[in-house]
Amino acid sequence: MDKFSFFSNILSFVSTFFENILKIATLLIPWYQENKRDLPWRATRNPYYIWLSEILLQQTRVAQGLPYYLKFVEHFPTIKKLADAREEDILNLWQGLGYYSRARNLHHTAQVIAYQYNGRFPSNYQDIRALKGIGDYTAAAIASFAFGLPHAVIDGNVNRVISRLFGIEKPINKPDGQAEIKIALEQIFDPSRPDIWNQAIMEFGALQCTPRNPNCTDCPLNTNCLAWSSKKVNIIPTKEGKTKVTQVYHSYLVMRLGSKTYIQKRETGIWKNLYQFPLIEKQMSDSEVINHFTEEFGIRKTIHLHSIREIEHILTHRKIFAKFYTISLNTGSEILKNNIFEIELDDLGKVFPTSVLTLKYLKQQK
DNA sequence: AAAACGGGGCG
DNA sequence: CGCCCAGTTTT
Structure with a gap:
């Protein structure tokens, strides 16, 4: 490879990179600002409230988690009050929401933050990720929403939107598929405004690019969507393996x-x-x-x-x-x-x- | 009955 | 990493 083609390859890679960001982000973010739901945890940068909302919403629909969020904020307005609460009182508020280990981990982590971190929520990704009950998704969510750090979230919505945009047919619940999702996501993630971008792509998945009957004819991204152009919207994403009952x-x-x-x-x-x-x-x-x-x-x-x-x-x-x-x-x-x-x-x-x-x-x- | 939901822990 | 865990609602 001569010098010229080397630099022209780099140049075309770099320009394609920024084109993709500009293309998707400039379409997605205005869509978000037009269509977003007004949710209480989006009106704060307090890491406690953001963490609380993310734990409540794990594997849970927004409509179902919202009333629980309001109850928790009312009963435990600060992380210290949550840390000092009796586990039974927390479980009582949690009753009916399911996945009760989330509530026990919530209590445990509140105590760690209140008494090991002196009440200050850890403000870097690694420390956030190390807390009990916080995995990759939740760590990226808190890091970006509360601290503006450039970490992309991957939840069910992101998996669906990315797999459709890029025509990824490998099962999204397998390592191969997840690897492809991450590579694709890196190409369009906008690290200059990670909080808005993460909110936008999740909201887009929840409201526009829905699991069934997505609104493709009226979609701002349909000209950039491989699933749409190849008529595979209703077979992407794919999943493999059934949990044995x-x-x-x-x-x-x-x-x-x-x-x-x-x-x-x-x-x-x-x-x-x-x-x-x-x-x-x-x-x-x-x-x-x-x-x-x-x-x-x-x-x-x-x-x-x-x-x-x-x-x-x-x-x-x-x-x-x-x-x-x-x-x-x-x-x-x-x-x-x-x-x-x-x-x-x-x-x-x-x-x-x-x-x-x-x-x-x-x-x-x- | 099956899929979906703003996944996480553990060995 | 691969595997297992796990509650409620919607379709």
Whole structure:
């Protein structure tokens, strides 16, 4: 390669690079300013509020997360108040939103920032990324929105917009596909205004370049979109692999003593630190369940079995077959056992953050 | 029933 | 890195 073609290659690479940025950014950002939703976390640069909103919105639609954001800001206006809160109060506010480990990580990280960082949110990408509950997406979001740092976010919206613009057909949920997305994204990311750019591409994915029935005929980017020009909009992006759904069996014992009942705090796994009726996580016959519980709690075997109700609950990778065995206890037969609490039935879901399956049972009782 | 949602942790 | 985890709503 002679000197001339070397420099002309560099020149054409550099000019193409800036053309792409100018082309996409100058189309995308005006679109955003015209069409953006008015969301409270977009009106602040306070890293606490931005972090809070990003955690609440992980795998969650804006419409669903918004009311929770307002509740959290009201109850915990500063990061120190969140750090000093009881985990149970945080879980109670979180109730119904799902992915409860987000709430536990939120609390933990609030304490780290309040007491290890002296209340000052870390302001560089590496330190932000190292916090519990913060992965690549959330670190880039906080770094750009709160601190104006040039880190591009990749969420479900960005994956969809980029794969369509560049005609990427490799599965976006595989390393190969993600690598192509990143390379493509670097070509159009505008590091001079990362906050607006990140907001713009996500909003564009959420409102214009939607999963189904995207508004392509009236799209400001359609002349730059390979999926559109090759009529592949409805097959891009692609995904591979299905999560296997395993069946699990739960047997709950609902002990009624007037308006009181007995609950336990779940200690591991899904719904950790949420409350539930005493549980056996194993497939058993009705008589085996009754035998097990009567032995564990020292109840007479002649107890009155009030009812057995079955509830199916479907999670992403689990199908739970739950049976609730409701019995009536006589006064004087209090259960004294570690981890078992006697409470007012009405306090479930209010005073005690309660697992969804337990709440589902109570709701069906009414 | 399946897809989608402003993903993350762990070995 | 590859693999596993995981809740609710919408289609």
